[in-house]
Amino acid sequence: MAAEVARPLVVIREVSKSYRRGSQQVPVLQNLSLSIAEGQFLALMGPSGSGKSTLLNLIAGLDQVDSGSIEVDGVDIGALSESELARWRALNVGFIFQFYNLIPVLTALENVELPLLLSGLTRRQRRERAELALSLVRLADRLDHYPGQLSGGQQQRVAIARALVTDPTLLVADEPTGDLDRVSAEEVLTLLDRLNTDLGKTIVMVTHDPRAGRRAHSIEYLDKGVLSDAPQDALA
């Protein structure tokens, strides 16, 4: 019996992107094409300035391509207006950042509840969902703690709960272990792995960390804005 082939969730076709630095136009991505299957846990690796975070931002609808197209779950996100894109992000993408990016004046529960304010759920439903998401990341006992009262690993787990709470199609993580000690980084990677295997979430993760890269199911290596083969020492 032939193995079931997962349908592509993200299709990137000949995408180019450049930034203006002073009077100069600096190319970051050049004619890049890539397909990410549903349920995949993909690591994007490469040296600094290779275009990893730019590609991640484009996939997540945080930025617009100069040319080419990106389809996520059948939606050409380049064709969406700014407000449509904001709504699309709210419904379809969960974000995990290197520096957690939690709102300091909100408790863990409130931070997780934040994306649900756009969902039309009742206050009670929002609270229940946020509590469930926090229990998934094993922080049910830290609901009323402010980010400043949590360790780095705990803050990143709150950020993961916030990314999960809307049940998005796609999770994007930009250096999720970059600001963590080894133990916390392991916890976060294990958590991401569980989200992928147990809940079937498609994850695209940018990382410099070979250990993190090894936890992903596949790796794409970027260098100077194009996909290339990873050098021998990249995952060492």
Next chain:
Amino acid sequence: MLLRMLWRNAFRHKLRTSLTLVGITIAILAFGTLRTVIDAWYAGVEASSSTRLVTRNAVSLVFPMPLFYRERIRQVEGVIGVSHGNWFGGYYIEPKNFFANFAMSLPDYLALYPEFLIDPDQRITLLRDRKGAVVGKKLADRFGWKLGDTITLKGTIFPGDWPLTLRAIYRGRDPTVDETQLIFHWDYLNETMKRTLSRRADQIGFFVIGIQDAKQAAHVAAMIDQQFKNSNAETLTETEKAFQLSFVSMTEAILDAIRLVSIVVIVIILAVVANTMAMSVRERLWEYAVFKTLGFGGWRIAGIIFGESLVLTLVGGGLGIALTFPAAALFRRALGQFFPVFEVSPLTIQLSLAAAVAVGVLAALFPARQALRVRIADGLRRLG
């Protein structure tokens, strides 16, 4: 949750917020107090009745009119009562104890001023005593006068000592009624003049005229002035409000200056709050980038910034408005002789509140624009 966040954001930098709040509070307090000073200036105008006219010499208030005008005025159609009298201009013991004092035909005068509330027994005693006087409650309190006390006024326009007996104390029916006046019988003044300075006897400074219908005021005034056309003392009749306004207009430049200062105070605090908001937003651009990332649209993010600015200005404005009342009480105690009516009006409270809201909205305009324009990637990069 968003409201809680606005509140917590507003008080995130306690020192900065406290200093800004102190500034807003003082600005709104100053604005409210200056507005109340302007209102106090217009208190006489506010207290005037639309069914009362005032007739004076057309040349100037300092020139008198003969007493016989009274009967001619009384006969004009639409007139229901006339009181005549003079500005006395005396002081009590020493010149610094100055207050408004008039000699009036008291029975007619009190009939025309129902807003002066007097105990009926006191009224009877007052009208029976030729040397009797009535004073406002605030004036009686100021000098500790009691019924039966002798009050000796020193005349400036009418020289000499004028011993009067306090027979009645009036209260104002409304807060706008001036309770710092002294009024005594014009007959006492006139009889004394007849004895001592006969050429000044039977001379009237102004008539207060009651009319049937306020809508007829212009017509009745014209009819009165017509009576004395081409006489030695032509008259100028106007509504009591216009008469009072003519005094206020003499000091219009001062009022304009006060108005200008009250606006400048608000403009200065606008700059202070705008600076506070600009600093807060600049520090938190990454947070707005996070909000955008999570799908929050421009209106919601602008709402968060405007909301925080309004929290600041409404808290400061509320404190300022609350403090305006004790400040007005202090002002009244210290300067009551110059401002007999010094009440914080509902309009002043509304204007203070409107100023606080306007400052809150305007101060957030530029920072909100800055937050909305920042690209997500740039905003997040500021964090790293």
